[in-house]
Amino acid sequence: MIAPYLVLLIAFGIVPVIVAAITSLEPSVINPGGGPLNYLQALQDFRFLPALGNVGVFLLLYVPSMLIVVALMSLLLDTVQGRWNVPLRLAYIVPASLTGATAVLVWYFLLEPTLSPYKDVLHALGITQGGQIWRAPNLAWIFALMAFFTGAGNWIVVQYGSLQSISDDILEAARIDGANAWQIGWRIKLPLIQKYVVYMGILVFAAGLQVFVEPQLISSSVYPGLASNWSLNQLSYSFAFQSNNLGGAAALSLMLLIVCVIGAVFVIFKTDFFEGAGVKEK
Amino acid sequence: MTTSALDPATISGRTAVKTHAPKKRSVGGTVGRTGVWIVLLVYGLLSIIPMIWLLIAPSKTAEQLNNEPPFSFGTFANYGEAWNHLLTFQNGVIVQWLVNSVLYTVAIVAISCITAVLAGYALAATAIPLKRTLLIITLVAMIIPPVALVLPLFIEISNAQLFDTPAAVILTSSFYPFGVFLAYIYFSTSIPKDIYEAARMDGASEFATLWRIALPLSKGLFGMLAFFSFSASWVNYFLPYVLLGSAENFTLPVGLGVLFSSTPALNPGNGAQQSVIGRPEIALAGLLLAIPILIVFLISSRLLVRGVLAGSVKS
Numbered sequence: 001m002i003a004p005y006l007v008l009l010i011a012f013g014i015v016p017v018i019v020a021a022i023t024s025l026e027p028s029v030i031n032p033g034g035g036p037l038n039y040l041q042a043l044q045d046f047r048f049l050p051a052l053g054n055v056g057v058f059l060l061l062y063v064p065s066m067l068i069v070v071a072l073m074s075l076l077l078d079t080v081q082g083r084w085n086v087p088l089r090l091a092y093i094v095p096a097s098l099t100g101a102t103a104v105l106v107w108y109f110l111l112e113p114t115l116s117p118y119k120d121v122l123h124a125l126g127i128t129q130g131g132q133i134w135r136a137p138n139l140a141w142i143f144a145l146m147a148f149f150t151g152a153g154n155w156i157v158v159q160y161g162s163l164q165s166i167s168d169d170i171l172e173a174a175r176i177d178g179a180n181a182w183q184i185g186w187r188i189k190l191p192l193i194q195k196y197v198v199y200m201g202i203l204v205f206a207a208g209l210q211v212f213v214e215p216q217l218i219s220s221s222v223y224p225g226l227a228s229n230w231s232l233n234q235l236s237y238s239f240a241f242q243s244n245n246l247g248g249a250a251a252l253s254l255m256l257l258i259v260c261v262i263g264a265v266f267v268i269f270k271t272d273f274f275e276g277a278g279v280k281e282k
Numbered sequence: 283m284t285t286s287a288l289d290p291a292t293i294s295g296r297t298a299v300k301t302h303a304p305k306k307r308s309v310g311g312t313v314g315r316t317g318v319w320i321v322l323l324v325y326g327l328l329s330i331i332p333m334i335w336l337l338i339a340p341s342k343t344a345e346q347l348n349n350e351p352p353f354s355f356g357t358f359a360n361y362g363e364a365w366n367h368l369l370t371f372q373n374g375v376i377v378q379w380l381v382n383s384v385l386y387t388v389a390i391v392a393i394s395c396i397t398a399v400l401a402g403y404a405l406a407a408t409a410i411p412l413k414r415t416l417l418i419i420t421l422v423a424m425i426i427p428p429v430a431l432v433l434p435l436f437i438e439i440s441n442a443q444l445f446d447t448p449a450a451v452i453l454t455s456s457f458y459p460f461g462v463f464l465a466y467i468y469f470s471t472s473i474p475k476d477i478y479e480a481a482r483m484d485g486a487s488e489f490a491t492l493w494r495i496a497l498p499l500s501k502g503l504f505g506m507l508a509f510f511s512f513s514a515s516w517v518n519y520f521l522p523y524v525l526l527g528s529a530e531n532f533t534l535p536v537g538l539g540v541l542f543s544s545t546p547a548l549n550p551g552n553g554a555q556q557s558v559i560g561r562p563e564i565a566l567a568g569l570l571l572a573i574p575i576l577i578v579f580l581i582s583s584r585l586l587v588r589g590v591l592a593g594s595v596k597s
Contacts, residue, residue, distance in 0.1 A: 005401030012457040020434035091326035097576035100519040101538040105568040106332045117335045117352040161587030210429040213519045221543030253433040264425035
């Protein structure tokens with residue numbers, strides 16, 4: 001019964017990692033001898049540190065803003081019960097349908113001062129041409145903004161869901177003790193949903209580390225070259241498809257993969273998120 | 283942690299949202315509540331503005347987009363006009379992209395859901411060796427973002443001579459550890475173990491137990507599996523972008539990228555100046571990609587919460 005899944009798991013979960021590990025040691029144009037030197041060369045490539053810096057700044061903007069806004073908005077949403085709650089939740093989910101290629105398209109328009117729905121705001125800020133926004137130093141902010149709006153709404157609704165699990169008795173007891181809404185949110189609700197927030201933080205971090213679509217599309221079609229090799233994944237893509245250096249590409253993707261595996265193992269064994277899932281030693 | 287987001291009843295969709303006890307109001311409280319409402323409504327507006335803009339953008343001509351207020355509506359005829367223009371792009375290849383997207387997605391949803399249900403049931407209700415190891419690997423695979431495996435998959439797929447075939451995208455995307463985990467949680471919490479035991483005592487095979495006992499109790503599970511599988515595969519960009527080479531095999535998201543780069547609509551430096559693909563056409567193509575996801579999300583918003591938090595059930 002488990003066989004069909006097992007075939008897929010082995011073929012597309014485990015074998016690719018093994019193939020990549022073998023490929024990462026193969027000779028390439030810049031490393032005719034092959035071996036672990038591929039890893040070192042990937043790290044020493046002149047584009048690696050800038051890409052690492054870009055992704056680092058992107059993560060610094062993206063992950064904390066997700067954590068703070070999502071926690072705050074879900075707590076606020078939880079204070080509003082009744083018939084307005086549902087329309088609000090539906091509204092928050094809408095941006096998640098504008099992801100990937102569509103997100104790039106929509107944000108191109110939103111940030112284009114000649115036709116943006118926010119053009120009055122942009123004009124007030126003295127921005128009259130898209131070129132004033134789409135500049136290299138702003139890219140981390142723009143991509144963080146895109147990623148934030150694509151993901152935040154769904155997570156607000158999910159964390160709102162986790163708040164629904166808090167028993168009324170606890171909240172009632174706090175109210176009887178004289179706690180106000182702010183104190184209940186901050187001191188009682190937030191600590192009780194902490195593990196869900198940590199879980200989200202790690203998923204968001206792992207996904208952010210792999211950022212690819214937004215810079216790649218902007219760079220390959222809208223503003224040529226503006227964000228080429230901007231992220232680590234783009235660099236690994238360039239190794240494979242432009243420098244004909246599959247070894248380097250495999251080495252870099254494996255290093256990124258390892259960071260994500262560490263994150264995953266941390267969630268599984270060091271947090272209590274999967275407590276009931278039967279993976280801990282009994 | 284004494285509470286759990288998802289007791290079995292929540293997963294199977296039987297609990298309704300709780301209503302909190304009414305609160306006492308004071309003057310300060312009223313001011314605070316007004317502030318809360320403003321924040322909630324402003325965030326709601328910010329959330330829907332881009333979608334509303336995208337919905338009405340193709341109703342206007344490129345000139346109207348530039349000159350008229352952002353939220354003014356053009357004419358319905360302009361949607362047809364924009365669509366006709368899209369059809370002239372590389373002999374109507376956009377129809378092929380749409381068809382591909384639908385076919386690939388249907389195949390992926392079918393294969394991924396069936397394998398997930400079978401595996402989830404096997405992990406939850408039958409005795410298989412290495413159960414805990416399999417679970418841990420599945421969890422790791424589920425937490426790692428799919429993008430992380432794209433280049434390794436590309437190397438493997440090219441070695442297997444599957445590059446630029448629909449099978450490359452369909453098979454790789456059908457690996458669905460999250461679905462297996464959802465099914466596993468569902469079968470191990472929502473359906474009492476005794477039921478499986480009883481069926482087995484009566485001499486039913488594992489397949490018969492799954493087919494006659496477990497599946498009829500799992501309508502909610504299928505909805506949830508299909509929802510997450512669909513929303514991941516319909517918009518997937520990086521994987522088909524890397525695994526496919528020729529335009530006639532592309533999906534709509536990859537095709538959208540092609541449209542971006544072959545028209546002067548977004549950047550005057552691009553493509554032929556004579557191209558009829560302008561901003562309304564690009565917006566319409568984006569809309570075709572976004573609408574199915576939007577509809578599925580709005581209809582199934584409950585599944586989102588139940589699925590994402592399904593990991594943290596109490597044992």
